[in-house]
Amino acid sequence: MSPTTETLTAERILEATEEVLRRHGPAKATVVDVARALGVSHGSVYRHFRTKAALREAVTKRWLDRTSEALAGIAADEGRDPETRLRDWLRALFEAKRRKAGHDPELFATYSVLVGESGTVVEEHLAELTAQLTGIVEAGVAAGSLAAADPAATAGALFHATGRFHDPCYAGEWKRPEIEGELEAVLDLMLRGLRAPVR
Amino acid sequence: MSPTTETLTAERILEATEEVLRRHGPAKATVVDVARALGVSHGSVYRHFRTKAALREAVTKRWLDRTSEALAGIAADEGRDPETRLRDWLRALFEAKRRKAGHDPELFATYSVLVGESGTVVEEHLAELTAQLTGIVEAGVAAGSLAAADPAATAGALFHATGRFHDPCYAGEWKRPEIEGELEAVLDLMLRGLRAPVR
Numbered sequence: 001m002s003p004t005t006e007t008l009t010a011e012r013i014l015e016a017t018e019e020v021l022r023r024h025g026p027a028k029a030t031v032v033d034v035a036r037a038l039g040v041s042h043g044s045v046y047r048h049f050r051t052k053a054a055l056r057e058a059v060t061k062r063w064l065d066r067t068s069e070a071l072a073g074i075a076a077d078e079g080r081d082p083e084t085r086l087r088d089w090l091r092a093l094f095e096a097k098r099r100k101a102g103h104d105p106e107l108f109a110t111y112s113v114l115v116g117e118s119g120t121v122v123e124e125h126l127a128e129l130t131a132q133l134t135g136i137v138e139a140g141v142a143a144g145s146l147a148a149a150d151p152a153a154t155a156g157a158l159f160h161a162t163g164r165f166h167d168p169c170y171a172g173e174w175k176r177p178e179i180e181g182e183l184e185a186v187l188d189l190m191l192r193g194l195r196a197p198v199r
Numbered sequence: 200m201s202p203t204t205e206t207l208t209a210e211r212i213l214e215a216t217e218e219v220l221r222r223h224g225p226a227k228a229t230v231v232d233v234a235r236a237l238g239v240s241h242g243s244v245y246r247h248f249r250t251k252a253a254l255r256e257a258v259t260k261r262w263l264d265r266t267s268e269a270l271a272g273i274a275a276d277e278g279r280d281p282e283t284r285l286r287d288w289l290r291a292l293f294e295a296k297r298r299k300a301g302h303d304p305e306l307f308a309t310y311s312v313l314v315g316e317s318g319t320v321v322e323e324h325l326a327e328l329t330a331q332l333t334g335i336v337e338a339g340v341a342a343g344s345l346a347a348a349d350p351a352a353t354a355g356a357l358f359h360a361t362g363r364f365h366d367p368c369y370a371g372e373w374k375r376p377e378i379e380g381e382l383e384a385v386l387d388l389m390l391r392g393l394r395a396p397v398r
Contacts, residue, residue: 157384161360169368185356193392 008040010048010058017059022106026113031055057121060114064125067096068132075132082140083195087187089136090158093129094165094174094183101171112168130155140194147196154194161190207239209247209257216258221305225312230254256320259313263324266295267331274331281339282394286386288335289357292328293364293373293382300370311367329354339393346395353393360389 006012016037020029031052035042049055074080074089101108115122133155140146148154164170165183173179205211215236219228230251234241248254273279273288300307314321332354339345347353363369364382372378 153384154388156381157388160363160381161385161388163363163369164359167368169366170362182355182359185352186360189353189356189360189389189392191392193388193390197396 008038008044008048012038013045013048013055014059014062017055018063018107021059021110021114022104025106026056026110056114057118060111060118061121061125063111064115064121067093067100068125068128070096071129071132075135078139082136082143082146083191085136086133086140086158086194087191089133090162090165090187091183094162097166097168097171098174101168101174108168108171112171115168126159130159133158137194140196145196146194148194158190162186207237207243207247211237212244212247212254213258213261216254217262217306220258220309220313221303224305225255225309255313256317259310259317260320260324262310263314263320266292266299267324267327269295270328270331274334277338281335281342281345282390284335285332285339285357285393286390288332289361289364289386290382293361296365296367296370297373300367300373307367307370311370314367325358329358332357336393339395344395345393347393357389361385 013034017029017034020033020037023029024033031042031045034055035045038045045055049058071089071092074085074092077085080088100111130152134152137146137148137151137154137158141148141151162183164173165179165186212233216228216233219232219236222228223232230241230244233254234244237244244254248257270288270291273284273291276284279287299310329351333351336345336347336350336353336357340347340350361382363372364378364385
């Protein structure tokens, strides 16, 4: 089946865009490159994404969504107590970022550039992640196992305090063997602060 | 008094180097520029600093020492209880970095480049800061007000968890009005985790 006989979906365009970005880098990748990779005219691409900026935003959102969707399962898993869920969620965020950075460094660097461009997409992503964390803290407060006067503020603090373990500016640190112990030390300290006093 | 009649001290060379770095940027600044600014031969500069790399390391160390010396006073201040000292120390670190970044952004950017070059100098600086924090945690454990099985590991966790408020890669965030509240939320969470249970 030649590429042109398949239906041109937004998802196919985004897959091709990611591949073009990986190959050419964020500075050089163009809509014409994407169209060529798909064997279609650039007009066909523009019917799905009205501007190059819209296409870049959409591919960035897709990349970020992969992380938040993977984490949503942990946030919603009522089989684990809230403290375990918090710890597992923050570890999984670190693992996801480290895997992306280590597995395909060019693509990771490319997306780090794109993330710097797309203000709204990144804000929405951070809001989604913080909302997941807030949900876990609220579940812990409801169950009486965690103490937090303002679960959203606490979620923000948890997210900010673990920046070293998910922010791309620390990607260079993630290969150091000590890094996992450093994450555990931060988690231990924060979770001690969150645990409700035993009555 | 003309520049050449003053004794050429290491400190005068470092002052001139900082000024040359501010003016030319880290990529272009040379030892010849420094010598010219002082009205001496470059041989005179090399008598104090044997290589350009040694001069750059020394000026970076001087820049970093300004921060650690200011903080040492808080770490050693037994007039404040250890929890207050921890909080004040971490706030002062943030304020010092924010002031440097906001007051003279070119020089801050220059030093961020130099810090990336000087492995040992930066490691020693981080070790010095963590040692100060460890001392405060130990004082709290000795007084019975803080609980920490391993004060050095706890100090590391405190330092890592506050990276958002002292690491230059976050300098862009430090102008946001929310940033102070974000620091307080992280400090509240961590200090709750450190407080010894009331017996």
